[in-house]
Amino acid sequence: MDKLLTEAFEQAGFTLNDKQKNQLITYYQLLIQWNQRINLTAIEEEQDVVYKHFLDSALFFKASGKVDHLSLLDVGTGAGFPGVVLKIMAPTLSVCLLDSLNKRVDFLQKLTATLQLEDISAIHGRAEEWGHKATYRQQFDLVTARAVARLSVLNELCLPFVKVGGRFIALKGPELNNELADAERGIALLGAQITDIIEWELADTFKRNIIVMTKTANTPQKYPRRAGTPQKTPL
Ligand code: SAM
Numbered sequence: 001m002d003k004l005l006t007e008a009f010e011q012a013g014f015t016l017n018d019k020q021k022n023q024l025i026t027y028y029q030l031l032i033q034w035n036q037r038i039n040l041t042a043i044e045e046e047q048d049v050v051y052k053h054f055l056d057s058a059l060f061f062k063a064s065g066k067v068d069h070l071s072l073l074d075v076g077t078g079a080g081f082p083g084v085v086l087k088i089m090a091p092t093l094s095v096c097l098l099d100s101l102n103k104r105v106d107f108l109q110k111l112t113a114t115l116q117l118e119d120i121s122a123i124h125g126r127a128e129e130w131g132h133k134a135t136y137r138q139q140f141d142l143v144t145a146r147a148v149a150r151l152s153v154l155n156e157l158c159l160p161f162v163k164v165g166g167r168f169i170a171l172k173g174p175e176l177n178n179e180l181a182d183a184e185r186g187i188a189l190l191g192a193q194i195t196d197i198i199e200w201e202l203a204d205t206f207k208r209n210i211i212v213m214t215k216t217a218n219t220p221q222k223y224p225r226r227a228g229t230p231q232k233t234p235l
Contacts, residue, residue: 057082078150186235
């Protein structure tokens, strides 16, 4: 797996040191082990995990630039994607992982302890609730999410956590279809602007869109609306 990691990450312009490779290998082993007991991922093959989870998560850095000593929240992190991969690759990031499934949070706590990661926490609950807590609302330099909801929904779950001047970086799949157009109104209501869209492609097989939004004003207090409403009636 060591060689596979080196090759995959180098193709995308990333260099991993030995410590990072060992951490990713341990992450893989724990993921597969816990996946027998709780549903963490449908992807188990080494090569697939390296490309579709690890490298895909790392593509965040294609949009973020330098992140030294910034704070980051990963909303709907599941088994830690992208948040745990980002912490491994950028150890000075201060990371918070949020997920509404308690069993996944148990896994994340075991994982981050085993990897001896510091300045990383895993919290249980819904973004619609945590987004109203004073110590989380508008507190993060960076917020990210992958595979949680379409943009028109995701923005309401994520943008309230971003401090003014900070960024929400959404990792999206190969096709955006109408997602951007549908999300436009909500982005403005929530106090943000799209500032970058990066299309990234690896050898015609692996295409991703990374959407960057910058927070330019406070999010009005009524957002996020109560749990379930963003999904039922997107802004
Ligand atoms: N981000 C991970 C990834 O890319 O592999 C997990 C994706 S999984 C499809 C979606 C995750 O988002 C689930 O673990 C689910 O529990 C979590 N989730 C969905 N809605 C949420 C909400 N409103 N607040 C917090 N977590 C949420």
